[in-house]
Amino acid sequence: METTGVFAQLVGQDRAIEVLTAASAAAKELIDGSGSGTAMTHAWLFVGPPGSGRSVAARAFAQALQCRDGGCGHCQDCHTVKVGTHPDVHVVIPEGLSISVREIREIVRVAAFHPAGGRWQIVIIEDADRLTEGAANALLKAIEEPSAHTVFLLCAPTTHPDDVSVTIRSRCRVLPLRTPPAEAVAAVLIDRDGIDSEAAHWAARAAQGHVGRAKRLATDEVAKQRRAAVLAIPAKLVSMEACLSAADDLVGAAEADAAALADELDAPERESLMQSLGAGGTGKGTGAAPRGSAGAVKELERKQKARATRVQRDALDRALVDLTGFYRDVLLVHAGSDVPLSHADHQQEINQVASAVTPEWLLKSLDAIVAARQSLETNVKPRIALAALTTGLRLPRQ
Known part of the structure; x- marks a missing residue:
């Protein structure tokens, strides 16, 4: 299927492109008063596994809604939505592990204004599964009583009640995306x-x-090295010492990622905040500003700490996804399948593990990885969650 315009960004999502194209055309009918616009609704929920392009689809749809040509990809509206400067498109991206009720109340308040461009006020919420209970309730009220010109685009991994509340999901049009x-x-x-x-x-x-x-992976040598280190772990889990060491290595690498980002962003953010509060300035009144800045600085430090925690958890989750692919490959080898391996460049380690385990052991191992990901999501200490995982993945004695 040949796709042009903004929806060309969606990779391998032919069905979703059909739905969004029809909806953007219906939205244009509503704006122009030329039709009923029945294919358009005010709240959408984009669901799919990591990498399926949930947020890409939401942003592309926002471009199509704001574009007078339905998403040409070249006009001012398409460009400003893409770079994040469109006055009527508001994006919520959690910097920490959750999205607070304060953030949602503010974004809902702004989205109720009449659109400056005369078309739509659009709210995109990435990782809507990170909404706190209070934030979800505030969002639900806005979705239940929407302004005629407001559109909500939510992104989440699944429609499971643990990810998105049933009440919010029931008021959205769900659009599934595939890997x-x-x-x-x-x-x-x-x-x-x-x-x-x-x-x-x-x-x-x-x-x-x-x-x-x-x-x-194709452009970053450090990413390649991190992946190689993770995929070398399963064949090494032959003793308790090796298991605990592997857990420490995984957590240490994730902490290094968080520290690197903190080194890059924290100090400039603090300096920018202090300058905005008058630090370093001269003249009447500038001396008082820094003395009254303790609350703002504390809030910035809270956000930076939450961001570092999220970066660490995301790095660990990437490692667990790689391990899931590894054990899936081992299962394929064990079954003699001709399905292509995800990690064929680690065939030696895959064969080594396959020769030491049973299919039942592999299925339990995959369940253990799922359990570890769930533990991290519920704020179990990373070293505890990873130590439990690696000891559970210890190879059977031969």
């Missing part, structure tokens, strides 16, 4: 990013359909 096939991901890397064919196809398979991760 893009490796060939489609490779084509994007080649055509859009200029990556050579061999590297693009390797990265697409290794990233298991995640477009952003595939690009990092």
